[in-house]
Amino acid sequence: MDPVSRRDFLKYAAAATVSGGLAVACSSSTPQPRFITPSDPEIAARDRAPASSAAVVPMALSARPVTVDLGGVVANTWAFGTTAVGPEIRLKAGERLRAEVANDLPVGTTIHWHGIAIRNDMDGVPVLTQPPISPGQTFVYEAVMPDPGTYWYHSHSGLQLDRGLSGPLIIEDPNESLHYDHEWTVFLKDWMDGVTGTPDDVFRELTAGMGGMSGMPGMPAPRYMLTDGESALLGGDAGDVKYPYYLVNGRIPADPPQFAAKPGDRARLRIVNAGADTAFRLALGGHELTVTHTDGYPIEPVRADALLLGMGERYDALVTLKDGVFPIVASAEGKNGRALAIVRTGPGELPPVDVPVAELDGRIPMAWDMSAMEADRLPPRDITRALDVRLTGSMSPYTWSIDGVPFDPNSVESNRYGVRSGERVRISWRNDTDMWHPMHLHGHTFELSESGARKDTVIVLPRTTIATHFDADNPGVWAFHCHNSFHQDSGMMGSVSYEI
Numbered sequence: 001m002d003p004v005s006r007r008d009f010l011k012y013a014a015a016a017t018v019s020g021g022l023a024v025a026c027s028s029s030t031p032q033p034r035f036i037t038p039s040d041p042e043i044a045a046r047d048r049a050p051a052s053s054a055a056v057v058p059m060a061l062s063a064r065p066v067t068v069d070l071g072g073v074v075a076n077t078w079a080f081g082t083t084a085v086g087p088e089i090r091l092k093a094g095e096r097l098r099a100e101v102a103n104d105l106p107v108g109t110t111i112h113w114h115g116i117a118i119r120n121d122m123d124g125v126p127v128l129t130q131p132p133i134s135p136g137q138t139f140v141y142e143a144v145m146p147d148p149g150t151y152w153y154h155s156h157s158g159l160q161l162d163r164g165l166s167g168p169l170i171i172e173d174p175n176e177s178l179h180y181d182h183e184w185t186v187f188l189k190d191w192m193d194g195v196t197g198t199p200d201d202v203f204r205e206l207t208a209g210m211g212g213m214s215g216m217p218g219m220p221a222p223r224y225m226l227t228d229g230e231s232a233l234l235g236g237d238a239g240d241v242k243y244p245y246y247l248v249n250g251r252i253p254a255d256p257p258q259f260a261a262k263p264g265d266r267a268r269l270r271i272v273n274a275g276a277d278t279a280f281r282l283a284l285g286g287h288e289l290t291v292t293h294t295d296g297y298p299i300e301p302v303r304a305d306a307l308l309l310g311m312g313e314r315y316d317a318l319v320t321l322k323d324g325v326f327p328i329v330a331s332a333e334g335k336n337g338r339a340l341a342i343v344r345t346g347p348g349e350l351p352p353v354d355v356p357v358a359e360l361d362g363r364i365p366m367a368w369d370m371s372a373m374e375a376d377r378l379p380p381r382d383i384t385r386a387l388d389v390r391l392t393g394s395m396s397p398y399t400w401s402i403d404g405v406p407f408d409p410n411s412v413e414s415n416r417y418g419v420r421s422g423e424r425v426r427i428s429w430r431n432d433t434d435m436w437h438p439m440h441l442h443g444h445t446f447e448l449s450e451s452g453a454r455k456d457t458v459i460v461l462p463r464t465t466i467a468t469h470f471d472a473d474n475p476g477v478w479a480f481h482c483h484n485s486f487h488q489d490s491g492m493m494g495s496v497s498y499e500i
C-alpha cells in the first residue's frame, strides 16, 4: 500500500520547501516560534458565542475505587459508577456539556472527550492542557459539543483507561437523516483489571524485558504478555497483552447484554472500541451491516459482513433485523477470546458463547475503502504545512516513541509539531515498526487522503505510511498518540501545537 499519491507528493514537496525555509530562519537570529497556551483568550472565545444560547446539560462523574460485577465475575477496579463502563452521556450537537468530575482515586486524573473538536482547555490531557485533578479535588469540564456523532470519554492519565474509567459520549444530530427504530451502543473493552492484575503490573512486565527472555530455557512464561497473537488484517502482531475477558457494555459473554426488537426493525449500532490493547472484529450473526459513519462522520454507505476496529475507533452501522436470536460477536483480533451481545426479535435459546459466526470471515471494509459524504469532505486546497510523524520503537526493549524520542509527560515541548491557524495540514504517519498503531489526533477530525473518510483515529499498518489532512481551525496544544495504552504510556505521543 502506498497512500502517498503523485499529486500529493508534489504538494508535499512544495510545502517542504516552505517549512525548510522556516527551519533555517529559526536557527539564525529570528526567535523560535511561540505557541498558544490553553489559557489564552482565543481558546475560551471558541465557544463563547454559542454559550449564551446553548442549552447546558449538567452531569456529575466521580472516579473512584469500586468493585464491579462483569456478569458473575467481580473485579476491583477504578470506575465512574458501579459498573465497568461509565454512564452514557447524550447531548444534541450545539449543546453545552457541564461535567463535574470528582477525583476520589488515590492518584491524579483527567478526562478526555475523544473525537470532540472541543475547546483546548477542556481537552483533559495532563500537562498539555491542564494539571491533573488531585485526589479529593473536583474539576468542571464545560464546553459546547459542536458536531454530532459517536464519541467516548476516558481518563487520560497513565494507564487508567485500561481500568473502568471510560464511557460512551453520543452527540445526537438535531437534523438526523437516517431512519431507524432502535439505537444501540456497543461499547467494547478488553478487561484484566482486578482479575489477573492491574494495568501497571502488565506494564512492569512488558518493560522488564520478558519479551527477550520468554523463549529462553528456564524462563517462566510471561503472565501478561501476548506471545502468539497474529493478524493478517493488522499485518503481524495483533497486540502485546493477553486479557482474560472481553466485554460488551461491561459484560462478559457468559452473561451478555441483550437488545430487544421486532423482526423487520432497523437498528443503528454505535460501535466503540474502548480497548487498551485489542482490535475487535465485529459481526452480527446472520446479518449484513450497512456502515454509515467513521469516527462520528457520515460516509457513503458501505456494505459489510464484519468491521475491524482499532482502539479508539468507532463505526456506526444500520441493520435490518431478522426473526430470531442472534449473536453480536466482537472477536479479539489475533487473540483468543471474544465479546458477546445478543439481539433478540423472537423467542429462543441464547446461542452458546462460542457460536460460529460466518460473517466474521466475510467482507471487512477498512476506513481507507470508505469515503465521506460530499458535505463532509474537506474542500480541495493546497497543503501549507506538511508534518512527517515517524512511529518508532520495539517490543524488546519495550519502548515506543515518535521519531525515536519517547514523549516526556512532564514537558509541553516534548515531540512538539507546530502549525498555524488557517493552514491545511498534512500529517504523514510513517510506521517504521513491525507493529500496527491506531494513531489518534485530538481536537480535529482528519481526512484520509486516499478515500476522504473522516477520522480522528487511524490504523497505521507496519512499515507503511498513511497521509491524513485537516484544517487548522481549533487553536491549542493538541495531543496525538498511539491509542494502544501501553505504547502511549511508553512514549508514542507528541503534540500538534498552534504557533502565534
Ligand code: C2O
Residues within 6 Å of the ligand: 112, 114, 154, 156, 312, 440, 442, 479, 481, 483
Ligand atoms: Cu482517546 Cu488521547 O485519547
Ligand code: CU
Residues within 6 Å of the ligand: 400, 436, 437, 438, 482, 483, 484, 487, 488, 492
Ligand atoms: Cu502503538
